[in-house]
């Protein structure tokens with residue numbers, strides 16, 4: 049699967065309160081959440097982001113709360129993928145469980161600027177900066193998580209087990 | 216080779232003799248927890264896949280504590296999702312109205328989580344229960360949904376880091392200061408994906424309330440869990456509360472750690488974390504004059520009885536500074552009751568504090584004390600991210616309850632010694 053869009057750059061330690069502030073957590077409607085996506089990091093983001101765009105951020109992206117509203121808001125805003133130097137662990141889990149592609153790659157984060165055109169080949173774990181003509185290799189996804197993704201996410205995987213076991 | 220306490224608990228729950236860091240395991244969970252923010256999504260997922268029954272109605276715990284008493288129509292509807300589900304499924308540990316307390320104070324207090332448990336909670340501060348010698352970690356709503364159906368969750372066994380504390384704590388120094396100091400040392404991703412094991416003679420002498428505060432903030436260093444091996448203090452706490460039999464695990468002498476750090480606590484003074492990250496810590500003597508508008512004493516970090524007692528000791532005979540609001544939030548109904556019986560409320564009211572019912576409230580910028588643009592707060596909570604307590608241009612400084620109370624009296628961030636008259 050190939051993803052393509054413009055890069056939105058953010059610094060290190062972007063916490064879940066900046067991705068989706070708690071004042072909007074009285075709902076879990078993806079459309080509502082998308083309106084406030086990244087609001088406390090960049091108030092213009094939700095208005096300007098285009099379908100397919102890619103978030104490129106520093107270390108520890110998604111630190112803080114366990115709210116799944118964070119990956120949901122990012123996905124619903126049209127973002128196709130997040131590339132970061134590292135991810136906070138609950139965010140990492142949630143992204144896989146909700147089907148938001150994420151890639152860890154320090155070099156790509158260094159080599160991509162705001163507004164660059166970026167293409168991602170998820171299968172190969174390859175990130176291309178079209179604007180600058182650079183290619184990067186992301187850290188491969190652990191095989192177990194790949195099997196979850198193949199099943200169509202955690203709940204689909206559970207559903208398959210339910211159908212076999214019959215609870 | 217020996218195993219750490221974290222590895223032992225994970226191995227037993229995965230039905231294995233041993234596990235190693237990096238192993239992916241499927242493990243049985245003793246408790247699966249959700250709240251009014253995260254459970255509605257999980258319940259939606261549960262229904263979407265056509266599940267009909269939770270795996271065990273005594274082990275799925277639902278606590279609507281974030282926006283309760285409901286702050287608006289939307290949050291009332293979220294809570295209704297929990298209520299309807301709890302009623303339909305016959306959930307035993309569902310809390311309502313005057314039973315509601317902040318989940319991470321409530322579950323240990325009610326004996327719902329016990330030593331040796333494996334707990335997942337769709338709330339990042341689930342790591343608090345590590346103070347009981349349990350493996351407890353925060354997950355997302357989908358993980359919770361899966362566990363509600365299957366009673367299991369998948370984990371990557373974390374590497375462990377060992378933190379050894381020795382020496383005697385200074386008078387106004389508590390578990391909160393130890394963890395703030397430690398996060399200041401290793402950074403907000405200093406324990407990313409890892410287990411933080413807290414040990415040493417100082418920990419042995421630490422009260423349960425201080426231990427809870429310590430483990431509560433392991434997530435603020437990126438950790439998967441924080442944990443303290445159970446001892447007499449732990450047993451003293453769980454005796455008479457535990458709703459299930461428990462098991463005491465300890466790390467082997469020859470267990471392996473990726474990192475071992477030692478701290479002489481006699482050199483640690485009360486800590487203050489500056490905006491906008493918990494790692495921006497300074498000793499109170501290096502804070503300078505920082506004027507404040509609000510003080511919050513509460514949360515799953517520091518809303519327990521010991522915290523309220525120390526706040527009362529500082530506030531006694533004092534009054535909150537002009538134009539400053541002090542909001543005190545006992546974390547559970549039991550703590551609320553206890554504080555009332557001990558006469559702490561009289562001290563708080565005379566000092567002109569607001570006493571809130573148990574709720575997360577302002578800790579996450581929900582309600583009950585939101586900051587306006589440009590305002591500053593000192594809070595005993597655990598996060599000082601941008602906009603955490605209100606307007607994106609407001610600021611939160613994290614501190615222990617004694618420093619928070621002293622700051623309310625002075626109107627700027629102050630050392631308790633500046634305020635306490637007795638001694």
Ligand code: SF4
Pocket residue numbers: 281317318319338340514515516574575578579596597
């Ligand atoms: S008190 Fe604060 S940190 Fe604790 S569970 Fe509530 S919102 Fe989360």
